[in-house]
Amino acid sequence: MDTFKTVTESQTTLTELMIPSYANFGGKIHGGIIMGLMDKVAYVCSAKHAGAYCVTASVEDIDFLASVEVGELVSLMASVNYVGRTSLVVGIRVVSENVKTHEIKHTNTSYFTMVAMDDNHLPLQVPGLILHTDVEIRRFFQGLHRKQLKKYYRQEESRIKSDFEMNETIELLKTERCRIERVK
Numbered sequence: 241m242d243t244f245k246t247v248t249e250s251q252t253t254l255t256e257l258m259i260p261s262y263a264n265f266g267g268k269i270h271g272g273i274i275m276g277l278m279d280k281v282a283y284v285c286s287a288k289h290a291g292a293y294c295v296t297a298s299v300e301d302i303d304f305l306a307s308v309e310v311g312e313l314v315s316l317m318a319s320v321n322y323v324g325r326t327s328l329v330v331g332i333r334v335v336s337e338n339v340k341t342h343e344i345k346h347t348n349t350s351y352f353t354m355v356a357m358d359d360n361h362l363p364l365q366v367p368g369l370i371l372h373t374d375v376e377i378r379r380f381f382q383g384l385h386r387k388q389l390k391k392y393y394r395q396e397e398s399r400i401k402s403d404f405e406m407n408e409t410i411e412l413l414k415t416e417r418c419r420i421e422r423v424k
């Protein structure tokens with residue numbers, strides 16, 4: 241029988257204080273620290289929904305909108321936005337709080353595609369998603385749309401590769417900031 245779960249059943253928040261050892265050479269928090277936390281919260285959220293171990297298949301749209309300072313409290317809010325057969329998309333919103341002033345800024349939003357795995361490390365069917373709110377319906381639809389766009393981009397990329405024409409490409413690159421110095 242096909243099982244379904246609600247979005248709230250797997251919603252997860254991970255909060256961590258940004259300590260000095262997380263800083264980069266510019267004194268701000270290293271992007272990799274935030275990405276590592278995103279991967280962790282995506283794992284927990286997806287494993288809760290799937291009821292199984294999940295792996296990260298792809299990550300989309302990591303834009304750093306604002307830098308994070310040492311001493312801030314970073315919270316990552318994750319929820320399942322979309323489910324396929326064995327894959328699911330976890331949407332993650334990252335905010336950073338200045339603990340002295342309580343000022344909160346939105347630093348990232350990203351989408352992690354996770355795949356549930358069985359004990360033989362083969363993709364496993366995940367439960368369907370029960371959509372209660374308008375926001376949940378919109379997010380599910382956007383997840384579906386993003387999946388279709390990704391398929392389209394992949395096809396376009398392989399088309400560009402197979403149709404690649406050198407002289408035409410060199411002509412197109414003339415307005416770009418590159419200097420072609422071909423070697424044999």
Ligand SMILES: CC(C)(COP(=O)(O)OP(=O)(O)OC[C@H]1O[C@@H](n2cnc3c(N)ncnc32)[C@H](O)[C@@H]1OP(=O)(O)O)[C@@H](O)C(=O)NCCC(=O)NCCS
Binds near residue numbers: 295296326328355
């Ligand atoms: C992700 C992985 C399990 C997919 O294996 P696969 O042989 O392609 O499996 P399938 O073709 O059956 O695809 C399984 C699902 O993953 C989805 N998928 C696979 N690759 C994907 C990608 N790059 N982006 C988005 N979804 C992807 C498929 O669409 C399918 O979804 P669906 O069942 O909901 O339709 C496999 O590529 C893997 O193990 N990758 C390494 C994962 C890992 O180690 N992550 C940590 C990185 S450090």
